[in-house]
Every structure is written in structure tokens, then in C-alpha cells.
Amino acid sequence: MDYDICIIGGGPAGYLAGIRAAQLGAKTAVIEMDELGGVCTNRGCIPTKALLEVSAPILSSEKWSDMGVGVRCSLNIKTAMTRMNDVVGYIRAGIKALLDSNGVDIIKGKARFIDRYTLKINDSQTVSSKFILIASGSSPALPEIEGIKQEGVFSSDGIFTMKEVPERVAIIGGGAIGIEYATIVKSFGAKKVVLIEFMDRLLPLMDPDIGSYEKDVMEKLGIDIVLSHKASRISSSGKGMKLDLEPSSGSTAGRSTGPVDVDRIFVVTGRKPNTAGLGLEAIGVSASKNWIDVNRAMRTSVDNVYAAGDVNGIKLLAHAAFHQGMIAVENMLGAKKIFEPLLVPSVVYSKPPVAMIGMDERAAQKAGMNIRTGIFDLANSPMALVHGEPSGFMKILSDKKYGLVLGASIAGEAAHELIAVFAGGIAGEMTVDELRKAVFAHPSLSEGIAEAAWAVDGLSQHALKKGTS
């Protein structure tokens, strides 16, 4: 055997698995056919955050002038894009350096299974390995819409090559990507941005309270939101396009919204696994609609082959991929670890952001659990007031009997960072008692966490006295 562990794909699941495998003493190779870092680094998390960082001062200029600081923002989109690419390049180089320093071989090329121990790279080189981790990721999936193959229609990848800001933009898909893209193009100067969601609320996979908060955020930004609709047809119209919408089936939205005239369309509705050409049929790995089936230890139906990251379809998030990749290689080397989706936070980097982890009420009720909810309104947070962003909430879901923290939702400034308290807490099987015992700095947004923990029993101190919600 050439290797102990071969990893197909150098994205978040793959490169971290490579480092972890090397740490554990395995002879390891990462096979990457494109750029190290995967979608996250190159066309996802990182570049969008780089652009959203540019949106931030533009969107808060009003707030600053309310505080007495006159700010006029002007955007140089070329500089913004260059910086974005610099950030991406820097991180990519860092990944390579990390793999090198850990002694992980990087093999450039596309891998295909010959048998369960053997991979062919670019139909030339052959490598053999005791264990193989499939971490080949996912790609944007474009839905069947008449006329979708227009020049002005882009997938989620299309924003990173934007040279100028289109005047009228439609974004199909009201999930995390759609919301972040809407924020970027609107703040960059688009006159009209329409966000279209099939379901009856934004962020349908998150806590409903988060969805309605996000709707307010988007509307405050001047983004038009069309819920319970889908795109039915795209046609060219004048120098732009005409987008026809129809109510999503089973929707109670009633009257259809009229067509939308736009210059550019981003279709960010879904993704598909990158399994084509891997030769999975040669080794008989089972998959569902091409997403590779794995157990909680990340093992596939073939016992020396594991799959981590987007390609198994469990949780399409870079940080989930990090964990799955590490768990997979540790299990290859004898550990008995499992991946727990409820420990994975979901974050949307709108301005302000929203975040959630664990269960929401729907999931808990479905599981027949006896729960309590505590909500703290950030309008009552001194720090939020100081920051000039007194909106949002912190919500804790706990089990009624023990106060075990089952989930949390945060909407408002720094939600993406504050959710970390719960990421650690839920992993450590924390109860609301610990959150009440913990001392949070004053003033800080984090104080709201303790308040929400008290609110579970209707005892939030910095909220007017009333029942819990």
C-alpha cells in the first residue's frame, strides 16, 4: 500500500482530515483536482465574508451619522474584489503550508476508484491506500426553469466574478446564500433586489423566529421579498430579463406576483454532490440521490471507505465538514467517534447576523420532548443600545426536567460569535444552571445569554415582568 489514508478532495473535510490523520501518524495523501480549500475557501464562506465586510461600513453609515460621525462611503468594486481574492489566496496558501508541514502529500488530479483500495489519478497514476475518505464536496444545482440558460443567470459562483454592480437583481432562494447575496448586491448599490423563496418564510431550515427577524432585516435594507413563490420562466426583455413567478404548489399565498424585470439573476436554491466520475459503482458504495450514505461514524457501505463533508449530504456547512473529516480519520485509526448534527451551528452573516444551534421548538416537539423556552429581547441589552443596534433576541430551549440546554437561537449583532457559548455548552451537556452561574462581562451582548437562561423560568431580570413566551 502506498498510503494509510488517501483523501479525495482538499476542501474543509479533506484538508483537515489530512492534518488530523498525519497528527495520528498515518501516511496520508490529499488528492485535489482544483484548488485547495474547496468551495468554502474559494467560492463560499470566505469570499462572501470578505465582500460582506465591505458591505458593513456602507450599511452602518447611517448609524454612524446618528452618533455624530459623518461618513460617506464610496465603493471601488475592483479593489473590493481584489482584496477578496487576496484573502482567499492567503488562506489557500495557508492550507498548503499546513499540509506540507504535517507531511501530507498533495496529489494534483481527479481521482477514480479502481477497487476499494486503489485510486487512479487523471487516468495515469495509480495509488493504493488502506483507507479512503471521499471528501469531494458539492456544486451548485440549478433547478429546471425555462430559460435558465441565459447569459445573465448565475449560480452562487457568479458573484465572485462580478465586475460591476447590476442595477436590478433577482435572487432565487431565500436561504443563507440568498440572504448574504442580497445583502452584498444591495449594499454595493443595486437599485432593486428581489429575493424569492419557495417556502412561506426566509431561512426555512432555521427557527421560525429567526426567519421572521431576517425578513425585517432584509426589508429594512430595501430588499423586496417574495415568499411562497418559485421562478417559472426566464426570458430576455429589452436589455435585461423578465422573470415570471408562480405560487409554489400547496402554497396559500393566493394571487401570483407579477413578473420581475431584472438585469441579473442568482439562482442559489440547492446543491448537488460531486460524485460523477469517482467510479463509486466500481466498489459498490451506496448512495441516495448521489449523496453518499454514511453511518454516524462517517463510514460508507464499504468498510474501508468513508465519506465526509458536503458529499454525504448530512449538513452542508464547512464547519460540519471539518468535524466529519476528523471523525472519519480518527475512526479509521480505531476511535469510536460519532458526528452529532445537533452540535453544528448554522449562521447567516446578514447585517446583523443570525445564528442557531441544536433543536428548535418544532424539532423538540416532534421528538415528544418536554421543553421550556427562554427569550431575551436585545432591546433590553445596554450593550446593544450602546452599539446602536438594539434589535434581535437570544432564545434558549431547554428540557423541562433537568434544564438541559437543547438549542439556542440568536438574532442580532455578533450572533455568529455569541452562538459559540452554546456550541461549547451543548457539547458539554450544559444546563441552564451553568449559564446562570456564569458571570458575563458588563456591558456586553453576552449578558443576554444569562438573561435568556433565567427567562426559561420567566425570571429574566432585565425584562419587564411577564410570562415566558
Place this chain on the structure above:
Amino acid sequence: MISHVLMPKLGLVMKKGRIIKWYKKVGEYVKEGEPLFQISTEKVTIDVEAKSSGYLRVLYAMPGTIVPVSGIIGLIGDKDELLPDIKPPVYEIDKKGIDDSNVPNTGGAGLKPVSVDKDRNNDIKASPAAKRFAKEKGIELSKIKGTGPDGRITETDVSNYKPEESTHGIDRSSGIPATPYARKLAQEHGVSMEHIVQTTGERKIYAQDVADFVPDTGAEEASVLMPMTDIRRAVSDRMSYSAHTVAPVTLGMEVVAEELLKLKYALSLSYPSDKVTINDILVKLVAVALKKHPLANASLEDNAIRIHKVINMGIGVAVEGGLIVPAISNADKKSILQISRESKDLIERAKTGRLTLDELSRGTFTLTNLGAFGIDMFTPIINPPQSATLGIGKITKKPWVADDKIEVRSTMVLSLTFDHRIIDGAPAAQCLLTIKQYLENPYMVFGA
């Protein structure tokens, strides 16, 4: 003049009462007859009135304090009167269900009451020396393993006892790393962390490890712990007191209820709005019958039997969470109509907790009717210190032999439980027979 505020004795078996709240603050003026404090005791929570007027100067018992009968709980006197030098008494405290938000101050410099937590050491087998020693050292006897005969704790056991680390109320296993949730689970199931085997390969014990150790943690809750309310506890205490002290014997006798039903019907025609019940009629008839059998209307006191001259008929009333027995006074002398009206009033006030102490404690005999629940006969338990109680079954039609013919009759079964320490079987049977005669021939009360 300084007067002592004492825990009143309400009823013969009352030994102690629990202060629920004070209506006056220290320094406030209270008029004689005004409600001064509330206690919970035998079956009810009740307001106690001030026995004299004056300023409330000192409190010795905060809400939650359990005070023996005649124990001092406060002082009333003039505003600036010199207070006597009274050693503050030491009482048990049971804060359960007490609203702490409004605890009064105690008043009086140097006269702070000393209260100790309920002393659980009393129920545990230990030598008196061990008990004293444990009390001195502030050790709970339940934590000590006794090595004497029958597990009795000796003084040596107390001195050998090494307290566990208990700064956080967690046992010694607090040194073992575990998640907060795992700890709570283990505590609930009474499992020490020391015994739990770590299986996940992590460095601390997770809930899953506890669940693996205690097989039923994941299952539905098998039981629910329901704290005892004051009334439940009172019923419980009285019932076990009764069961442990009384020598009960139950006699059963079937009676024909035709005349009772006729009388009820007649009363309903004359007084339709009063809705006289069979029970109202029984109260009267049984009370009159008791006049002939004074031992059934008596109570045992120390070494004497007290024969009550009055017949106060207690009626069992089921209330939320318990049972209370208000009594209709002089039931033998009252008309059925009067009894019916008083009875309805008592039941109504029993359900809303507005009975007076007198109404609750004056009973000399008790009637319990389970007929409405379809019960034919039962063995009622005696309401101490009374000497007997009568259980009434349901009225039902059945074949009955009369003049050697089988006829349909409405009948019911009476169950008389008597305390054999006071009455013997034969007189008790005679008493039941008299009751039967009156029930079958109600007009006989006119000759009684």
C-alpha cells in the same frame, strides 16, 4: 402589659402547628379579635385572632416555623413597654410552600429567634449520646453508617465519621469529571459517579454513560414525586395516628331505606328549594340514636373516657387534595331542614377553605357516605379522638324477604367502626341496631 402570643391548641389531637403568615408587622397595633397570624394544622389552614390588644413587639416564629401547642410565638404589649427577658425558643422550620418574599422582621434587639432546620436525626436509630454528639458537630445522622446492634449508630460511629466534600452539595463523586447533565441524571437515579464506567473514550462522564449504567434513564418517567400539601400531611398524620392507636372493629348491618326515601320525597314536596338529602336525614336520625348510646359519642383522654353531652355530627367532605370533617353542632336537637341548610353551608365553605376552627374540631361522631360513589359497604377509619364512626353505603333495590315473600326493597348497608378500647362489641351492636330502627322507622325520633 405584656402578653404572650401562643400557638393555640385546636382540637384534642393537635400537637403542633405551622405558622403560615403574620398579618401584622412588628410595631403594628393589633386589636383583640383581629386576625393576627395564620397557621396550618389539623386538616386546614386557619386564621388565629389576637387574644389581647396592643402593639406586636416581638416575633419568635417566622412563617414556616413549626411550633408545639402553647409554644410562644410573639409578644404583644404597649409601645414602649420594657420587654421581659425571654430566652428565644428553638423551633423546627419547614419552608415548603412558604412565600419568603414577605418575611417580617422580628423586632427587639437581641431577641432574634433561633430556628433550626427540621431535625431529621429524630427518626434514625442512634444512641442518645450519638444523637447529642451528632447535633453538636452538626452532622446529619442519616449520613452515618451505624455499627451497633440493628444498625444503631453509636457515639464512636459519629466520631469516626468523616464528612464528604460537600461544598456544593454534591457527594464525593464531584471530583470525577462529568457533564452537568450527567451529574443531574446520576443524582436523580441515586448513582454515584464513582461507579459509572466511562465508555465513550472521552475524558469525562457524559449522560450516555449514566444512561448505560442505569438502564431505564431513557424510558418514560416511571413515577412522579408529588410533594405532600399541608392538608394531605394532616390527613396522613391523623390516619396513621388512628390506625396506630385505635382498636377498630367494624360491624355491618343492612337496613331497608324505604321510609327514608319516603321522608326525603315528602320533604322535597314541602321544601323544594332546600333539596334535602338522605345524608341530612341520616345526620338527624343517627344523632338521636346516639343519645341512647353515650359510649359511641365519647372520646378517650389519657386514662379516662369523656362522654360528650353534646352530639356534634361530623360529616366527611372530600376537598381538593384531602378530606376534612366539619361538624353540625347539636344535631340531635335540630330539625332536618336546619341540618340540611347548615350542612350545605359547611360543605360549601369546606371546599373554599373558609371553615372556622370550631366547626372543624367540635365533632363528636362522624358520618361518611360513599353511596354516591356506588360503594355498598366499607370499613371507615375512626376520626380520633372520637369513639365511633358510621359509614353509609349506596341505596339499591334488591329482593327482600318480608312476611315470607320475596319483595323488592330499597336497602343500604351501614358500617359502624368503633374503638374497642372504649366500647365493646355488644353495646356497639346495640347502637347499630338503634340506628337501624330509626332509619327504618324515622317517626320513632319523636318518641326519643
